[in-house]
Amino acid sequence: MIDGKRLFAGIDVGSLTAEALVMDEDGKTRAAQIIGVRPRVEQSAGDVFGKTLASAGLEENQIDLCFSTGYGRDSISFAVKNISEISCHGRGAHFLSPNIRTVVDVGGQDCKVIKVDGEGFLEDFVMNDKCAAGTGRFLEMMARTLGVDVSELGPLALKSRKPLTLSSVCTIFSEVEVMQLLYSRKKAKHIAAGVHVAMARRIKTLVGRVGLEKEVCMTGGVSKNKGMMTLLERELGLRFQKLSMDAQLMGALGAALFARDAWRAKSAREGS
Amino acid sequence: MITAGVDVGTRTVKVVILDTEKGVLASEISPVNDTIKRISKRLIKSSLKKAGVPSRRLARVAATGYGRKNAKVAQSEFPTPLCVAKAINYLDGEVHIVLDIGGLITRAVRIGPEGNLQDYMENEKCASGSGRFLEMIAEILEVPLEQIGPLSLTSTQPLSLSSQCVVFAESEVVSHVNAGEKPAEILAGLHRSIADRAISLAMKLDITPPLVLVGGVAKNTGVVHFIEQTLDIPLRSLPEDPQIIAALGAALLA
Numbered sequence: 001m002i003d004g005k006r007l008f009a010g011i012d013v014g015s016l017t018a019e020a021l022v023m024d025e026d027g028k029t030r031a032a033q034i035i036g037v038r039p040r041v042e043q044s045a046g047d048v049f050g051k052t053l054a055s056a057g058l059e060e061n062q063i064d065l066c067f068s069t070g071y072g073r074d075s076i077s078f079a080v081k082n083i084s085e086i087s088c089h090g091r092g093a094h095f096l097s098p099n100i101r102t103v104v105d106v107g108g109q110d111c112k113v114i115k116v117d118g119e120g121f122l123e124d125f126v127m128n129d130k131c132a133a134g135t136g137r138f139l140e141m142m143a144r145t146l147g148v149d150v151s152e153l154g155p156l157a158l159k160s161r162k163p164l165t166l167s168s169v170c171t172i173f174s175e176v177e178v179m180q181l182l183y184s185r186k187k188a189k190h191i192a193a194g195v196h197v198a199m200a201r202r203i204k205t206l207v208g209r210v211g212l213e214k215e216v217c218m219t220g221g222v223s224k225n226k227g228m229m230t231l232l233e234r235e236l237g238l239r240f241q242k243l244s245m246d247a248q249l250m251g252a253l254g255a256a257l258f259a260r261d262a263w264r265a266k267s268a269r270e271g272s
Numbered sequence: 273m274i275t276a277g278v279d280v281g282t283r284t285v286k287v288v289i290l291d292t293e294k295g296v297l298a299s300e301i302s303p304v305n306d307t308i309k310r311i312s313k314r315l316i317k318s319s320l321k322k323a324g325v326p327s328r329r330l331a332r333v334a335a336t337g338y339g340r341k342n343a344k345v346a347q348s349e350f351p352t353p354l355c356v357a358k359a360i361n362y363l364d365g366e367v368h369i370v371l372d373i374g375g376l377i378t379r380a381v382r383i384g385p386e387g388n389l390q391d392y393m394e395n396e397k398c399a400s401g402s403g404r405f406l407e408m409i410a411e412i413l414e415v416p417l418e419q420i421g422p423l424s425l426t427s428t429q430p431l432s433l434s435s436q437c438v439v440f441a442e443s444e445v446v447s448h449v450n451a452g453e454k455p456a457e458i459l460a461g462l463h464r465s466i467a468d469r470a471i472s473l474a475m476k477l478d479i480t481p482p483l484v485l486v487g488g489v490a491k492n493t494g495v496v497h498f499i500e501q502t503l504d505i506p507l508r509s510l511p512e513d514p515q516i517i518a519a520l521g522a523a524l525l526a
Contacts, residue, residue, distance in 0.1 A: 109440070131398070132439035141439060171439050172399035173376060176282050176304070183307045257385070 002030070003048075006064045006263060009052075010255025011045050012088065013037065013072035016108060016221075018044040020052040021252035024064065025260065027095070031056035032249050041072030049078070067259040069214050069251050081262070086114055087122045088254025093217050094120030095257055097241050101213040103250075104203060104223035104232070108136035115213060120257075123163060126209045133172045134202035136222050141171050142195040144176045146188055154227030156192040163193035163231075169202060196227050200235040207236065216240055219247040273331045277355070277522030278312050278346060279289060280339035283375025283404060284488065286516045287315040289323040289330075290523035298323035299516045306452045308342035316345060329411070334526035336518050338377060338396070348526060351379045353392035355521025360484060361387035362524055363510055368480045371470045371499070372517070373489035375403045380474035393473045398437075401469030405438045409445050409462055415456045420459050424494035427460030482508045490514035492509035 001007060006025040012018065014037070017101050021032040033052040038044045045068065053060060060078075068079035069088040076082070093103045094116050103114040110129035117123045132138050136150075143150040155164075164186060173196070181191050218240050222228055233239055245253065274297075279286040283304055289297045300319040312335075320327055335346035336355040352372075360370050361383055369379040378401050379394035399405065406472050410417045424430075431453060435441040448458050466489065474483075485507050489495050491514065500506055512520065 130440075131437045137439050156366045168397065170376075171437075172402070172404050173282070173397075176376065180306065180308065180339075183305075 001062055001064065002058065007058070007062055007264065008256045008259040009066040010088070010252040010257070010259060011066065011068045011076060012070040012085065012251035012255060013044050013047055013048075013068070013076065014040050014070045014085075014251070017248065018048040018070075019249050019252040020048040020054055020055060021249055021256050022058065023253070023260065025263075027257075027260070028255065029245070029253070030244075031058070032252065034246070034248055037202050041075045042077065044072065045076040045078070063165045065259040065263050067255040067262075069255040080259070083255055085126050085251045086112060086127075088251045088258065089219060090114040090116040090122050090254070091120045091257050092250035092253035093219060093243060095253060096243050097215065097217065098246060099215045100217050100241055102207070102210070102216040104207065104216060104218045105220040106136065106203065106218065106228075107220040108140075109137050111203060111206060113203075113210050116209050124210045126206050128206060133169045134199060134206065136220075138171050138174070138199055139195070139222065139225070139228070141175060142192075143179060145175050146182070146191060147250070148188070148192075153192050153195070154225035156189050157196045157227035158193075158230060160187070160189040160193035162190050163197045164190045166194050166198040169198075174198065183225045192227075193231070195237070196231045199228065200232040204235050205230060214235065214238065216249075217243055219243075219250050221248075223247050274325055274329050275331055275523045275526040276316055276333045277519040277526060278307050278316070278333060278335045278337075278340070278343050279352075279355070279516070279522060280312065280335060280343050280518035281375050281488075282338050282377060283407075284515070285311045285315055286519040287312070287319045288516050288523045289325060290520065291347065296512060296520060297325065299500065299513060301515060308339050309344045312343040312345045312423065332526040336522040341462040343378065346526075350522055350525050351352045352504040352518050353379060353394070354389050355518040355525060356381050356486065357384070357387075357389035357521070358524050359385050359517045359521035360486070361522070363512060364482075364484065364508060367482050367508055368482045369474055369477065369483045370514040371474055371483065371485045372469055373401075373403060373485070373486045374487040377400055378470050378473060380470065380477050382477045393476050393479055395469075395473065400436045400438060401466045402438070403487070405461065405466065406489065406492065408438065408442050409459070412442065412445055412449065413458065415455055415459070418491075421463070421491075421493035421495070423456050424459035424463050425497060427454075427456040429457055430460035430464050431457045431463055433461050463492070463494035464498045466495050469504060471499060471502055479503065481505050484508040484510060484518040486510070486514040488515045
């Protein structure tokens with residue numbers, strides 16, 4: 001507790017980064033931090049939680065309830081409960097923009113399309129984590145083939161007004177196509193744009209499987225790529241809703257909200 | 273009559289010069305390191321020279337393979353399964369099933385009683401289980417490509433790989449290497465998964481021996497071993513380089 005208000009924490013340990021967020025009973029974010037993951041999940045969770053508490057001058061015993069989420073969520077012993085990152089991502093994004101119904105989460109190794117109801121609770125989702133097409137890895141591989149850094153790929157694509165067409169979905173087949181385009185002296189910017197369009201179409205197929213419902217926002221590491229955002233907006237025929245917080249924190253935010261729900265339900269039961 | 277067959281694969285281009293009376297005169301293989309058109313022209317020229325045939329005697333050229341439309345040197349084009357069936361029937365009339373594992377594409381071809389193409393299955397949407405996969409892993413393990421087959425045969429406990437996607441399998445192999453797994457065990461697991469992938473395609477055509485393996489990966493003794501072990505039948509050996517089979521088929525059809 002702080003200033004007579006209850007405090008809730010959410011911890012999200014992913015494959016590359018770990019996040020923690022502390023919120024009060026009014027839903028106000030008091031502190032949040034992001035770190036790179038440590039060798040063990042428990043260590044990442046402890047470190048990011050400690051860093052977050054320290055940033056707001058808080059002690060662990062002031063936190064009323066802590067929930068965890070993410071890839072390593074079930075090995076965090078100090079969290080009372082763990083919730084799937086899919087539920088947490090949807091919940092977090094919806095909390096920031098209550099008109100959001102669809103979250104397109106494109107990470108380094110997977111792509112998820114999450115649909116939430118009017119309250120922010122999970123309604124449906126699809127996920128691709130079996131094939132690199134439509135994930136950050138696809139962009140990394142294409143950048144490698146083009147000989148540019150992955151961070152330069154989006155800006156390069158935005159310079160093109162004539163994206164070239166890539167015909168295959170598979171990353172390895174696309175690599176062969178890109179090589180041929182380079183041998184025929186096609187401009188790198190047009191190839192980069194073609195790469196983004198191919199990826200946007202792949203994501204669009206996934207979105208189609210759950211059905212697009214507005215408003216839509218994009219989260220995950222790939223949402224930092226402006227080129228991808230723009231071309232995906234064009235492909236889906238809409239504008240993404242902007243989030244007022246770093247999209248990487250959505251999982252931790254959602255987990256903290258679920259912790260607050262649990263506390264509210266418990267106090268309602270005790271009160272009645 | 274002298275004909276040429278050009279097989280434009282995903283990783284290599286192959287050219288065969290054929291004398292319809294005498295058989296294969298010469299063949300050439302080049303990695304895809306330029307536009308398909310330029311490579312095809314260059315290979316036809318060099319293989320004609322190798323065969324000692326002046327270019328004016330070349331009657332017809334036919335192209336096949338994934339990138340056959342880009343060759344621009346042929347009067348006719350034929351689908352790959354048809355060329356594979358044609359060439360195998362020409363070389364060994366007893367073979368019914370051909371497994372073809374190339375750079376990116378894996379296929380199984382069934383040859384009918386009259387030596388015709390009866391049916392085929394292919395995976396040309398996803399590079400899982402292809403030769404490119406072997407190249408990438410050989411690179412990570414820092415083992416020359418031609419040595420990965422023999423090295424995998426020294427394995428005692430092949431590792432199993434869980435990723436289907438070549439890109440994800442690459443990361444999986446990196447983590448196995450970091451965890452101290454031996455290259456021989458990783459390679460054996462890899463070869464087994466490629467063998468299984470090809471066999472599952474052939475199963476859809478109903479496997480009737482004798483069987484033959486063609487394509488670049490046929491040169492890998494590890495993959496050959498695991499196919500023979502799983503099916504419990506020996507693979508037929510061919511009198512020609514298994515990598516030039518589709519090009520030979522195109523030359524025959526030309």
